[in-house]
Amino acid sequence: MTITRTLAGLAATAALVSFAPVAAQAATGPSGASTSATAATTVKWGTYYAPGKRAKALGGLVATGEDHADIPTADSVKISGKVTDLTRTSACGWAVFRVTYRDENGGLPFRHRSVLDCSYGTPKSFSFSQRDVYQVELKVCSEPKAAKPSLNCLYAGTWKVVYLSK
Helix, strand or coil, X not given: CHHHHHHHHHHHHHHHHHHHXXXXXXXXXXXXXXXXXXXXXXXXXXXXXXXXXXXXXEEEEEEEEEECCCCCEEEEEEEEEEEEXXXXXXXXXXXXXXXXXXXXXXXXXXXXXXXXECCECCCEEEEEEEEEEEEEEEEEEEEECXXXXXXXXXXXXXXXXXXXXX
C-alpha cells in the first residue's frame, strides 16, 4: 500500500511539472528574442552580514538587455543598496562587489566595487552601474577604515552570488 501511494504521488508530481511550463507560456504568451532582450530582471538581495554580524548590506539589482547568443551577459546592470556598520568601535562596514563582465575580446575579467560605512547604525546608500555584466558577487566585511578593503576581506571566505546571467 505504501509503495502504491508513493508511485501515485510521483506520477502526479511528474504530471504537474510537465504541464506547468505549458500553462505559464499560455498565460504570458510565447517568448522570443525580441521580448527577452528588452525585459528587465529585478533582483532583491540581502540582508548579508559580515562575520560576527559586525556589518550588513542589502539592496536590489536591475539587469536589462540580457543577451544569450555566445556568453550570456546583461547590457546594463544597476546595483543599489545600503551598507551599515554595526560596531561601536573604530571598525567600518564594507560592501565589496566583484562584477564579472565581458570585454571586447570575449574574455570575462572582473572588477571590484567597494562601499565603506564608518557611521555606527546609520546606513550609507550607494548605487552604481556596469555594462556587459555576466555575474555580480558580494562580500560584507568589518575592518578598520582604509582606502580599500584588505586582502583578507577580498580573498578569505566565500562570495555570495547576487546575479548570474543565464
